[in-house]
Amino acid sequence: MTGSIVSLGTIDILIIAFYFALVLGIGFYLKRFTKTGDDFFMAGRKMTSWIAGLSFLAANLGALELMGWSAAAYQYGILATHWYWIGAIPAMLFLAIIMMPFYYISKTHSVPGYLQMRYGNASRALSAVSFGFMTVLMSGINMYSMALVMKVVLGWDIHFSIWVSSVTVAIYVTLGGLLSAIFNEVLQFVLIWAGALLIPIIGMIEAGGWHKMVLKIQANFAGLDLTHLWRSIGSFQGNVMGIHWTGIVFGLGFVISFGYWTTDFLVVQRVLSAKDLRAAKMAPIIGAGFKMMVPFIVILPGLLALAVMPGLVGESQAVATGGHSYNEVLPLMLARYAGPGLLGLGITALIAGFMSGMAGNVSAFATVWTYDIYKPLRKSVTDAHLVKVGRWATVLGVIISIGTAYLVMQFASIMDYVQALFSFFIAPLLATVLFGMLWKRATAAAGFWGLLAGTLSSIGMWVWVKLDPRALAVIAFSPNAKAMSENMYRALWSCCIAALVTIVVSFLTKPKPESELVGLVRGCTELPSEGDYKLYQRPIFWAGIVLACLIALNVVFW
């Protein structure tokens, strides 16, 4: 246990042990409610908007989220908040109001399942295989990140962390399927807030309030604007991220954000579990409301550390000098303020965040594997057989994730490519799904070729920059662009290429008759009226409130 950031007392160990016992207990308890395929893969489609909404958000609060964005806030200042506000909220509201009716009315089990109904088998197979690959890879990387954090923070053995967390997730997801994953995600969401909220509260008291915190940051990092959202991104050189506002608005705010929040099945699956269409529309709006507040427990600790704990450095420099890296900023702040008991709760919050992300990946993988990869290969299968396959797929997903975690351990540079995966598979998928839902002229061939062209072009651009770094100036419009900026522009290009190919191929091929597009495409589908609901019960009303708050926050922190 030497060399760790914190050391746990008996009370802290008890808190962590109770958490593991409880999540396993919930898994065993919920097994009795998961008899059918709908129960196991879609949580019976009986979730309220609050449960589906919190789970929708919690599935995203994974390893790279809590630790990574606190570190990003230390590195890039308040600019990291863009990933929570413009980089999430508009997309979540768009999913709720525009896209959810088609996902929900079509009764699809998955996003690849929607593509099958809209475009046919080829698009389904391509997106299912790419999603499956991306998901288990992400899950393994999350697992390795967690084990690494536990090693640095607590001095725990890396193999112990990997096996304990993965076996726990495997047990509770195998037993209760999506229902168990959702229950635990909501529990984890509450724990994350209970464990992490104290850091910004005490941090603010130490810093003397927002204004004094800003003055301290300016004194510690003279010449850098780390506390304004928009003022410094008028040029590539004016900010520490090397990004321009066009990249934030179009790359992040549109392609990256819309791609993730509207087509990544990991999060969409949670909303599909809602009990009715209104709950399915409200769930992402509730998620968006809470998403706006996440920077207070993730970004604010990073900013507070800039004020009260200057001197943290990059990973390589930390290794060379024996100092602390800004990647450890969240546990360092936790160790700074949290005494016995609170420390255990904070560490439990971190573990809960890691496990909710892993469970999200594994349950989504099991669904796509069963419905979109395994089932199409069989002529006829019973519902009970699919549940059995789903349980085995969960175990398989965890085993592959463990394998990936060990692979990452051997080749740590794989971590640098995580964000690139997103631009490979999700950004082009956005164009395919959007055209599928909103343009009835889009044809089956166009869906497939658009998706394939977008994916291959994204991989091609990535390889191009690796082989010739000068290509960065072409793809990201600046040779100074950092990895985040490069990913954003690559995602934007691949989405545009997928859209262009979809349009061209659509005009060259024959569209489906409108009768086959009912329930799948806007203009061919009669949507249920919300006229019977009072104004405050309508999703559009709450979407407007959330949007107004988003605008206000951006103005306040301009």
Added chain:
Amino acid sequence: MEFKNAISIWFFIGIVLVVYGTFIFGAGIYGLIVPPAKPVVLNELHAGVWWGAILLAAGILYVVKFNPKKKKD
């Protein structure tokens, strides 16, 4: 058994908040009586005491409101 008869997720959350609130409040009170050898920054705020009490109160509220026995009655 139908899912509608399942124990509410909010009840489980109440349980966890009661347990954690009790642990943290207890540890906070102990810290008041026996000051720690290596105090954290702003230890004088005794965050464990009031944060533990808040968690405990919220937990009791949830356990009572979403008690499965109450639902069956």
